Amino acid sequence: MPVVSIDAMNQHLAEISKCVSVSAIALLILDGAGWHSSPQLILPKNIVLMPLPSYAPELNSVENIWDYLRSNFLSHCVWDTYEAILDACCDAWNALMAKSELSSQLERENGHRSKLRAVGISLLEFVCT
Numbered sequence: 001m002p003v004v005s006i007d008a009m010n011q012h013l014a015e016i017s018k019c020v021s022v023s024a025i026a027l028l029i030l031d032g033a034g035w036h037s038s039p040q041l042i043l044p045k046n047i048v049l050m051p052l053p054s055y056a057p058e059l060n061s062v063e064n065i066w067d068y069l070r071s072n073f074l075s076h077c078v079w080d081t082y083e084a085i086l087d088a089c090c091d092a093w094n095a096l097m098a099k100s101e102l103s104s105q106l107e108r109e110n111g112h113r114s115k116l117r118a119v120g121i122s123l124l125e126f127v128c129t
Contacts, residue, residue: 002082009035010042017044
């Protein structure tokens with residue numbers, strides 16, 4: 001989505017909800033963005049939200065992946081259109097998925113390793129395939 005907002009988050013939750021297996025519950029780990037905790041969120045019954053503590057990026061394993069993508073594929077770039085941004089992100093994601101030594105490259109200084117199946121990452125994989 002080209003913007004972040006409560007409406008965008010509601011649409012995101014609705015799309016995730018459609019992908020959750022029958023009788024399963026999706027646990028979404030969220031950072032402190034305001035739209036993640038708004039009382040205006042429409043939370044599907046098959047989704048549970050778990051906010052992370054403030055200032056704890058080492059607990060959010062997907063941060064390792066974003067750092068790697070920004071550092072290796074998406075920094076110092078300007079795109080002309082939203083579609084070009086999506087294409088660049090998908091190309092970066094697919095390049096990341098093609099690597100076999102991911103765990104060592106995504107390791108943070110504090111020793112925590114990223115889990116590529118972190119909540120939300122499979123949605124990016126779905127979009128880019």
